Amino acid sequence: MFHSQDPKTILKEQDWPVSVEYQMLADAGDGNPRPTGNMCSPGTQVYFEGQSDPRHCINSTSETFSYEEWVKAELIVYGDSLVIHLVNGDTVLRYTKPHQKLSGSVVNRFQNDLFEEDRPLKSGYIALQAEGQGVEFKEIKIKKL
Numbered sequence: 454m455f456h457s458q459d460p461k462t463i464l465k466e467q468d469w470p471v472s473v474e475y476q477m478l479a480d481a482g483d484g485n486p487r488p489t490g491n492m493c494s495p496g497t498q499v500y501f502e503g504q505s506d507p508r509h510c511i512n513s514t515s516e517t518f519s520y521e522e523w524v525k526a527e528l529i530v531y532g533d534s535l536v537i538h539l540v541n542g543d544t545v546l547r548y549t550k551p552h553q554k555l556s557g558s559v560v561n562r563f564q565n566d567l568f569e570e571d572r573p574l575k576s577g578y579i580a581l582q583a584e585g586q587g588v589e590f591k592e593i594k595i596k597k598l
Contacts, residue, residue: 456577457472457577469560473497490538552573
């Protein structure tokens with residue numbers, strides 16, 4: 454997760470941090486494609502292909518990887534303008550204008566006075582998580598652009 458809210462402001466009963474997520478998934482073993490490098494938007498929204506996109510998750514064009522396979526995930530974030538997801542060096546998703554969008558989002562029981570609807574996301578915290586399956590991080594690099 455990036456452009457994430459301050460961890461000190463996440464309430465105990467809040468279900469997700471307000472953030473933009475670079476979602477990493479692996480093959481579920483059911484024969485269905487499961488790309489990695491997707492974008493999910495708890496409490497936020499982005500512009501995709503030039504239009505505001507209300508979907509909570511937008512799939513990338515990545516292939517499906519097995520759980521045991523190492524994948525190089527890269528994220529390039531130019532503040533509130535352009536965001537690029539790369540998987541093994543290939544661009545798999547591009548979107549623009551990440552902004553807060555609490556109305557109708559999947560985030561519940563948050564501290565309302567901390568957020569402003571449609572506020573552009575220019576900075577925030579970085580959070581690493583494992584939601585539905587385990588994940589291992591071998592090397593993490595952050596470079597200020």
